[in-house]
Amino acid sequence: MLQVQGPAIATLPVGDDHSPITVIGTDPIRESFGSQTFQQAINSRLAPGVSRVVLNPDAHVGYGAPVGCVMVSPSHVYPGPVGVDIKCSMSLLQTNLPAEEIADPKVRRRIIQAIAKRVPTGAGRGQRHAPKSRSVDAALGFQLATEGASKSVLKKLGIPKSWATRCEDASHTAPDGSVDTLAARLDWMGRQRDKRDRIESKYRQLGSYGGGNHFGEAEVVSLSQDPELRAIGEQWGLRDGQVAFLSHCGSRGFGHDLAMGQFRAMKAHFQSTGLAFPAGDPQLVYAEAASPEGQKYLCDMAMGANFATVNHLLINQLVLESFRDVFPGVQGELIYFISHNIARQEPIDGKLQWVHRKGATRAFPAGHEQLVGTDFESTGHPILLPSNPRDGSSIMVARPGASVSAFSVNHGAGRRLSRTKAKKQLNQSNVDQDLLDHDIISNCRAYPRDEAPDAYKDFNEVLASVRHAGLADEVARLKAKFVLKDGAPADD
């Protein structure tokens, strides 16, 4: 059923009156997709108002739409193809610390402990569990949810204001461009019965990782040997052989509540108006962007996105302070902060459309109109792709060929084993020994087996898919030295 178009590009036809789904992946990668993943992609493609769907090499089954897909619509917004964790993102902090300085595992252990005092991991964890974090009261929480990384918010949290220029989007507003519209909606939410305390408790999670596949990881940067790609990395501020810190997290409980509230509200709207769910799936609810329901969704998405943005920036500042506990005077700069769960308006096929990326990363090449005036106009922006600590993570740059995938690439390696299968099939001592054999330590007594390197697809095959499809090239590889994750007990 797949029609091969090139070395790592295929199409999946869905009928005469719809353009086919674009599938990115080498032969082994495309063969790894399950039938349910394809079915979710087809459901998404046939849903109302949708103009394009792209399936990336890390695709697997998700909520309504696959994780690892891009859905484009000129007119409609879809909460499912944004995802439950609104603006789940990656960020990279580059320090000027030579790799040799953290060769000793005892030094790494001290840094891990310093970070743990400031940035908690685990579900429900917030400032209460981090004695050296920041205090986020109701007023500051309200402000950052409505303003994002504004100058005032960054100053109050002690974050360098220059970092806002290294964000895919530093601030999200209501669709009318107004902060006041968001403030009115958040104010209204806070006046609902029993909601205020819950919202305020979520503000206090600012500066925390959460659980699941979220993590913080110290890396050694290894720039490409290719002179052009190496020069791009140096222009971005990457430093070969020096320590960087990669983070993966999102909008925590605050964004989760907003997303679930939207699924509930839209489902109720469908039921009260008799509208049919696409493919009968309530997880594929939608609204016209211009409708009252669509506008409310975009407001809530913006507030979740603002929380995620400031969460990442604060984590990076707290991580830098932790490094300074052990290495006073060490410098750190944010290289980039980029999401893989967000809908943005972008020019696609000659018109402005809503590009929903769910487990997919924006990939604008040099000269893209939305990069004009940014630090990345002449190079394209950094693409931050995590895989696993053992096999390293990758920093890529988009090529003009990325237009075939709606200027998107994958967001990581993608799951090979379900969490249940990973826990059943993988042996705990093998998982822990594997990391030690690669000189990687972690904050966990037992590394979570469902997050083990072998629970994920072969990262090199995934990267080969991206390169062979002509979407992006690798600027640098990151080699992990230590990892912070939500620790699982040894025998769960």
Added chain:
DNA sequence: ATGTCC
């Protein structure tokens, strides 16, 4: 992803 049930 998520106080794993909103």
